[in-house]
Amino acid sequence: MEKKIDKTIDKSIDKTGVRIGMWLFLYTEIILFGGLFVLYAAYFHKFPDLFAQGGKELNRVLGTVNTAVLLISSFTVAASITALQRGKKGQTISLLLFSIFCGAVFLVNKYFEWSAKFHHDIFPNSATLQDGPDGLNIFFGLYYVITGLHGLHVIIGMLLLTITLVLVIKERVHKDRFQLLENSGLYWHLVDLIWIFVFPLFYLVL
Amino acid sequence: MNTQESQHIISYKMLGIVLAALLALTGVTVAVSSVDLGVFNVPVALLIASTKATLVLLFFMHMKYESRVIIVSFISAVVFLGILISLMFFDVAFRYFS
Amino acid sequence: MNATESFYNTPSPPGLKGIWAWLLTHDHKRIGIMYLWSVGFWFCVALCCGLLMRIELMWVGKTIMGPEIYNSLFTLHGVIMVFLFVIPAVPSIFGNFFLPIQIGADDVFFPRLNLLSWYLFMLGGLLAIVSLFLGEGFPDTGWTFYVPFSLTTDKNVVLTVTAAFILGMSSMLTGLNFITTVHRMRTKDMGWMQMPLFTWSLYATSWVQILATPVLSITLLMVIFERVFAIGLFDPGKGGDPILYQHLFWMYSHPAVYIMILPAMGVISEIIPVFSRKAVFGYKGIVISSMGIAVAGSLVWAHHMYTSGMSDVAIFVFSLLTFLVAIPTAVKVFSWIATMYKGAIEMTPPLYLALIFIYLFCIGGLTGLILGAAGTDIHLHDTHFVVSHFHFAMFGGTGFAFFAALHYWWPKMFGIMYDFKKAYIGATLAAVGFIFHYIPMFILGMQGMPRRYYDYLPKFERGNFLAGLGGFLMVIGILLMFYNLLISFRKKKGAPQDPWGGTTLEWSVPSPPPLHNFVEEPQVKEYPYDFSEVIARAQEAQEAQDAQEAQDSEEEDGEKDR
Numbered sequence: 001m002e003k004k005i006d007k008t009i010d011k012s013i014d015k016t017g018v019r020i021g022m023w024l025f026l027y028t029e030i031i032l033f034g035g036l037f038v039l040y041a042a043y044f045h046k047f048p049d050l051f052a053q054g055g056k057e058l059n060r061v062l063g064t065v066n067t068a069v070l071l072i073s074s075f076t077v078a079a080s081i082t083a084l085q086r087g088k089k090g091q092t093i094s095l096l097l098f099s100i101f102c103g104a105v106f107l108v109n110k111y112f113e114w115s116a117k118f119h120h121d122i123f124p125n126s127a128t129l130q131d132g133p134d135g136l137n138i139f140f141g142l143y144y145v146i147t148g149l150h151g152l153h154v155i156i157g158m159l160l161l162t163i164t165l166v167l168v169i170k171e172r173v174h175k176d177r178f179q180l181l182e183n184s185g186l187y188w189h190l191v192d193l194i195w196i197f198v199f200p201l202f203y204l205v206l
Numbered sequence: 207m208n209t210q211e212s213q214h215i216i217s218y219k220m221l222g223i224v225l226a227a228l229l230a231l232t233g234v235t236v237a238v239s240s241v242d243l244g245v246f247n248v249p250v251a252l253l254i255a256s257t258k259a260t261l262v263l264l265f266f267m268h269m270k271y272e273s274r275v276i277i278v279s280f281i282s283a284v285v286f287l288g289i290l291i292s293l294m295f296f297d298v299a300f301r302y303f304s
Numbered sequence: 305m306n307a308t309e310s311f312y313n314t315p316s317p318p319g320l321k322g323i324w325a326w327l328l329t330h331d332h333k334r335i336g337i338m339y340l341w342s343v344g345f346w347f348c349v350a351l352c353c354g355l356l357m358r359i360e361l362m363w364v365g366k367t368i369m370g371p372e373i374y375n376s377l378f379t380l381h382g383v384i385m386v387f388l389f390v391i392p393a394v395p396s397i398f399g400n401f402f403l404p405i406q407i408g409a410d411d412v413f414f415p416r417l418n419l420l421s422w423y424l425f426m427l428g429g430l431l432a433i434v435s436l437f438l439g440e441g442f443p444d445t446g447w448t449f450y451v452p453f454s455l456t457t458d459k460n461v462v463l464t465v466t467a468a469f470i471l472g473m474s475s476m477l478t479g480l481n482f483i484t485t486v487h488r489m490r491t492k493d494m495g496w497m498q499m500p501l502f503t504w505s506l507y508a509t510s511w512v513q514i515l516a517t518p519v520l521s522i523t524l525l526m527v528i529f530e531r532v533f534a535i536g537l538f539d540p541g542k543g544g545d546p547i548l549y550q551h552l553f554w555m556y557s558h559p560a561v562y563i564m565i566l567p568a569m570g571v572i573s574e575i576i577p578v579f580s581r582k583a584v585f586g587y588k589g590i591v592i593s594s595m596g597i598a599v600a601g602s603l604v605w606a607h608h609m610y611t612s613g614m615s616d617v618a619i620f621v622f623s624l625l626t627f628l629v630a631i632p633t634a635v636k637v638f639s640w641i642a643t644m645y646k647g648a649i650e651m652t653p654p655l656y657l658a659l660i661f662i663y664l665f666c667i668g669g670l671t672g673l674i675l676g677a678a679g680t681d682i683h684l685h686d687t688h689f690v691v692s693h694f695h696f697a698m699f700g701g702t703g704f705a706f707f708a709a710l711h712y713w714w715p716k717m718f719g720i721m722y723d724f725k726k727a728y729i730g731a732t733l734a735a736v737g738f739i740f741h742y743i744p745m746f747i748l749g750m751q752g753m754p755r756r757y758y759d760y761l762p763k764f765e766r767g768n769f770l771a772g773l774g775g776f777l778m779v780i781g782i783l784l785m786f787y788n789l790l791i792s793f794r795k796k797k798g799a800p801q802d803p804w805g806g807t808t809l810e811w812s813v814p815s816p817p818p819l820h821n822f823v824e825e826p827q828v829k830e831y832p833y834d835f836s837e838v839i840a841r842a843q844e845a846q847e848a849q850d851a852q853e854a855q856d857s858e859e860e861d862g863e864k865d866r
Contacts, residue, residue: 016273017413017488023276024480027283028518034287035522035552039537041291042298042548044248060236067232075225078216078266085215124533134543141535141544145526189267196258199232200251204239275487286515286602293603293621294551300615301547 015179022183026190029153033194036146040201043138050135055205057122058143059113063203066109067195073102074192077161077185087175089168096165099188103158110151143202150194157191160184214271224265231258310719314819330415333817335422336401337717342422343397344786346388346429353381355779358741360758362772364765374758375444376459380436382447383464387471388429390698391560393706394567395513396425396478398713399506403482405810405817406500408491408826413484417477424474431467435460446756448557451538451549455530462531465524472517472524475563479513482506493828500808500832501590505570508594512559512566516602520556523549547612554605562601564698565665566594568705569636572658575712576640578806579655580647581842583833586639593632600629610678611685619678626676633669637662648839652804653727657708660735664700668693671746686756689749692742700738707731707785714789715799719815723795726788733781740774805838 044051080095117140121128124144129137164184167173173180235254243250264270269277311333315325326334357377360367369377400418404411412418436442439460445453454461486507490499499507526549529535536542538549577584584590606614606622640662649655671693675681684690715721744767749755753764760768802811809826810817 014413014488017484019272020275020487021414021417021480021484023280024483024514027279027514028476028480028521030283031287031515031518032522034290035519035526035555037287038291038294038552038555039548042294042545043543045295045298046302046545047543064232064236068229071225071228071232074262074266075221075228078221079218082216082218082221124535130542137536138543141537141542144533145529145535145537149525186267189262192266193259193262196262197252197255200235200239200255204235204251205247283515289603290519290555293606296621297547297551297606297614297618300617301613 018179019182019186022186026186029190030194033146033149036142036149037197037201040142040146043135043142044201044205047133047135047138050133051139052205054136054139054143055203058203059116060203062109062113063199066106067199069102069106069109070192070195073099073106074189076102077188081178081181081185084168084173084175084178084181089171089174092168092181093165096161096168100158100161100165103154103161106154107151110147114147146198146202150191150198153191153194157184157188160187214268216265216268221265224261228258228261231261308814308818308823310814310816311819312816316819328419330411330419331819332400332404332412332415332418333717333821335418336397336399338422339392339396339400339425340717342426342429343389343393346384347393350381350384350389351779351782353377353384355775357381358772358775361760361768363769364762365759369758371758372444375756376442378756379443379446379464380432383432383468385698386447386560387468388425388432390564390702391471391475392425392478393702394571394709395482395506395509395563396421398502398571398709399478399482399567401717402713402810403503403506404485404489405813405821406503406808407486407489407494408809408822408828409485409489410820410822412481413488414481418481421474421477421481424470424477428467428471428474431463431470435463435467438463448553449524449527450553451527451530451546454527455538462528465527469521469524472521475513476517479510479517482510483514486510491826491828497588497591498828498830498832501573501584501587501594502567502570502808504591505566505573505594508598509563509566512563512598512602516556516559516563519552520560523552523556526552547609547614550609550612551606554608555602558605558608559598559602561694561697562597564702566597568661568702569594571705571709571712572640572661573636574806574808575654575658575708576643577647577833577835578804579650579652579658580644581650581805581835581839582643582647583831583835584639585642585645586635587831587833589635590639593635596632596635597629600625600632604629604676607676607681610681623676623678627673630669630673637666650805652711653722653724653731654708654712654804656728657704657711657731660731661701661704661708664696664704664735664738668696668698668700671696684749686754687749688745688753688755691755692745692749695742695745700742704735707734707782710789711785712804713810714792715803716810716815716817718793719799720792720795721797721799721803722789722792727785730781730783730785730788733784734778735781737774737776737778737781741771741778742774744768744771744774805835805842807834807838808832 076095076099080092080099083091083095117123122140123129124141129140161184164173164181167180231254235251238250238254239247263280269280311331315321316329316331316334317325320328326338329335356368357374360369360374400412440458441460443449443454443459443461443464444457445459445461449461449465454465486499486503526537530538536544538544538546540546573584573590604622604626606618607626610619610623671689675684675690675693711722711727748764748767748771751764751767753760753767799815801814803815804811807829809828812826813821813823
């Protein structure tokens with residue numbers, strides 16, 4: 001019996017297996033957003049000019065800043081894994097804290113962006129969009145759905161990073177057992193990956 | 207099957223270089239977007255985005271050092287999505303402007 | 305504690321007793337059994353819904369319910385059958401129970417995630433029930449939730465859609481678990497081409513689950529968003545395109561058909577060689593065709609939309625692609641038939657059900673080609689022909705494969721044998737009833753009777769009445785099969801380790817299996833369907849019996865002489 005139990009514990013830290021599982025989960029997330037990109041592709045084909053017009057109404061500066069913020073946070077998360085692998089707990093903690101902070105900055109920016117749009121009466125089912133051209137309504141509809149869902153993922157990612165941070169402090173996640181950090185990191189990078197495509201498709205369409 | 211392969215450690219310097227490249231590419235895509243390239247507008251934007259995504263995948267997400275299973279399956283997942291979108295265009299492309 | 309004691313007597317996790325040993329278990333076998341009871345429950349509920357609908361349709365005019373209830377009822381029937389029975393039946397019950405054993409593993413790779421999948425499954429089912437009683441009642445949209453009707457109806461669409469979303473998550477997590485298990489937990493000696501075909505089919509299915517289900521998730525989310533925020537992404541009045549909803553929906557729901565049928569084909573691929581005592585014909589062909597169906601099946605979704613107003617080019621392309629799926633499917637059917645050819649066939653209930661599967665599924669598949677051809681589909685679209693076609697494929701196919709799996713693995717899962725005679729009678733009644741139930745629908749469909757109406761023209765009455773009678777016969781047969789299995793608990797006729805002469809690993813462990821599946825290191829065969837040992841064993845037994853009989857008769861002769 002003792003032997004058997006050892007065997008199961010042994011398997012639960014099959015790191016490659018855990019990573020495969022996480023990647024499979026990421027595929028489902030990619031396809032989930034992929035469904036929205038399917039819609040984007042079709043509607044962009046239908047209303048190319050109005051999509052360009054809608055894109056010009058988005059705040060390009062804020063979009064660029066947010067892209068940079070997410071990229072930097074991705075970098076710090078990746079670096080925190082390096083730090084933990086090297087056994088430097090302090091560095092890991094500060095890098096994770098900074099990443100979570102970046103996530104917060106992103107959300108605050110997003111909040112200002114959205115509230116400015118709301119202020120201009122541009123939100124789902126608003127009078128301006130209802131009476132305006134169809135393509136604009138679709139553009140902003142997709143904008144709100146995709147960035148909203150992406151924002152939700154940012155929040156989930158921040159939660160995951162926070163949990164990891166606590167466990168790093170408690171030394172439950174450490175040099176020899178860092179799958180949780182690695183998986184939260186993968187999730188965070190995925191959030192970044194999606195934004196990398198959202199940014200040009202919405203803010204920079206011509 | 208308990209292969210405990212040694213974990214690859216990527217140095218801060220390497221990650222820093224990747225970040226610099228990513229920020230530079232962001233700059234490029236913003237700059238390019240103010241130039242009208244006609245039909246190439248979207249392909250160029252997507253090409254830059256894909257390059258950025260590849261960098262993130264390879265280095266931040268350690269895919270460069272992953273086993274073949276993950277690399278092959280990731281590519282299949284993306285190709286699958288691409289096929290879905292392109293097959294749908296058999297409908298969309300011939301319907302919206304006819 | 306005895307190492308060979310069955311997993312029923314060994315609570316897991318240790319220390320938990322009674323019901324908690326089940327509700328908090330991480331053991332894949334216990335989770336499989338829990339799925340068995342919950343899926344069985346849903347199947348019976350949906351069966352009743354179906355029967356009620358057929359009773360309503362047996363006579364012209366209002367029989368037992370009005371149009372409103374009828375609309376909710378066919379939605380309920382569809383949603384339960386699709387999301388709570390056909391999709392989870394084979395992978396979640398038999399996959400959970402047997403996939404790890406077939407590859408020589410202790411458990412699935414993420415045992416806790418596996419339990420979470422079960423809870424999500426239960427939560428989804430619960431929400432479906434709740435949506436029956438809350439608000440305006442169960443949706444009347446059909447299980448497809450097509451826009452714009454699903455956005456305008458005042459029934460309880462959001463809750464039901466949420467239920468389907470959660471069930472999709474459960475299915476995805478199961479797929480994720482299986483893929484990781486197959487990749488990481490195969491016993492050392494087992495190569496890819498030594499895996500049993502059931503495991504292979506589950507592996508192919510899992511990929512479809514992972515790559516297609518998220519499309520459904522996002523589609524259902526969009527329905528919720530549209531209902532709550534009225535964005536107008538599918539509303540032509542606001543620039544949207546309702547046909548894109550159909551694209552998104554079928555991008556999942558057509559592959560879902562293969563999520564349903566692939567594991568069923570895996571079951572058949574296990575059963576046929578065992579009872580033919582012959583190596584399966586074209587092992588690699590079946591493996592490749594499993595993966596081929598998984599790929600090709602994902603590319604044909606728009607054949608559900610020929611009459612939707614989609615472009616003609618798309619109709620042409622998707623019609624062509626649809627015919628391609630027939631190729632890998634036919635490879636499998638040919639392989640099964642060729643396996644039986646010149647085999648030493650031993651008739652048992654599982655084989656009998658498997659043969660019924662092949663017959664019914666072939667009709668389902670071939671009528672699919674009629675619908676896949678765009679020209680004929682224009683005539684047959686949304687008629688009872690379609691209803692009959694997909695019931696032949698889904699119920700005659702997956703349903704009967706589910707019964708076959710139940711009869712094949714019952715001795716292993718519970719360690720008891722059931723009565724063969726009742727099983728044969730039940731299976732025959734179900735199959736004959738099935739044919740009488742659905743063949744009239746083909747004819748009705750060709751005559752132009754549309755689906756999803758609670759009433760019809762008087763000229764359709766005879767066919768509908770016959771179909772109703774067939775339905776009753778079928779339900780009686782199914783209930784007899786279930787009854788027969790259930791009373792086997794009372795009779796407790798013990799099952800040996802390998803009652804059928806199977807060669808895959810699950811037959812090398814005791815029935816029911818012990819907690820850790822394998823008492824000793826599993827012995828992997830060079831080729832998973834090598835029956836030489838089984839045949840040698842049977843011959844030895846036969847010879848021993850002959851010798852015994854010869855001795856007996858000699859003794860008898862001796863007695864006579866005296």
